[in-house]
Amino acid sequence: GFDGVNKLTILNDIVVCGREGTASVLSTPPKYAEPCAIGSAQGLARWLNTRMISTRLDMWGIEPGTKNVTNLWVELAEGEITLEDSCPPKRTVNVVSVNIRNKSGQVLLESHQEMGDGSNRVRNRPLSQK
Template sequence: MSPPQPIHNPQSHTFLPPRKPTTLSDLILSAVSLLFVFSSKSSSTGCSRTHFPKSPFPPLQYNPRRFLRVLSMSQQPATVNPRCRHRFANPQSLSDWLKPRLPSDSFASWGVKPGTKNVHNLWLELSQGEVSLADSHPPIRTVNVVSVRIIGKDNRVLVESHQELSDGSVRYRSRPLSEKMKPDEIPEEAAFRAVKEELGSVLKASVGDDDIRGVVRIVPGSYYCRIEERNSVSYPGLPARYVLHSIDASVDGLPEEEFCTEEEEEYMESEETKAADKAISVKRHHWKWVNSDSIQS
């Protein structure tokens, strides 16, 4: 193939140099130039100006702690806890919605069978954004739960042996500290809140929201997540999808022997007070230290 020939310009009677074929690097440089032009013009329109670095390809900044937290704790699949599309004005409207979707004998046992909760409990969970309900027959209750394995002396693990409920019944647990997560709450934040709410009353030094992080130390690399689907014990006949976020931690100031904690009134000054009065609540938590191999999976 013959090389490109000079182009004659009849107006100036000169010959222009031959045009080179457009390459990918030319296109990239042109795009970068346009970005600088538009960013400069934006300052005169009142919009916030975009500041570009001198080099169009700045070096990547790597922060190991932030990278670990984003990938292992705060990043969750979008389908794990879909927002509930249903809004129920009161527990009665929720009850009317549930009745045709659940076995009648199972729904009738809510709050009657020892260790179960009632429709007021479920309505409070929905109102607080702690759970979602899928519109199916039967509905599926999805809940994100943080499970904190508190490691103590001799590598023992703290578990909740049983709970005393407001109706006088006892619910046996034998599980580590667990707490339903709030909307948009990451597991790390939920773990700090769970320790403060469930164990704060027995810590040797009282802690608030600001200094709880000085008492609780999360074990690096201990976080993992799994999903379990099973029938709910609290709500018979209602299938449950548990997204379990497990974290190991150590907590300063806890008793070394068995101990008990009181449950605070969660809805004392909220609009859900009436529903909370009719809900079945936990009055006391009983805790003990056990060998790690004796904990239920």
């Protein structure tokens, strides 16, 4: 089936995207973006632009709930995430969540997270880290 947004074609193990539609079934295992092949945040932006035809990467980090490409690059380069080479790419984050209990069985909670700009994000949940 096609969804009318992007077209996914496999040619000699290369993913090529266009505007006609998205292939819904792949017979080969997924491939992942390789940080050493991408090389930089600018390289990641070029890689993303070929796979996300209708997305404005310049709005990433500005629109609520988005990260900029540089932050995404740091996550990829440091091994915090994987990006599946698809149209659009799929970001996978592995998270560890830890429940620390005292002798009474109470769970230690992270009350808040201090952000880079000094603001606080309310958490009130068990400790976790990607």
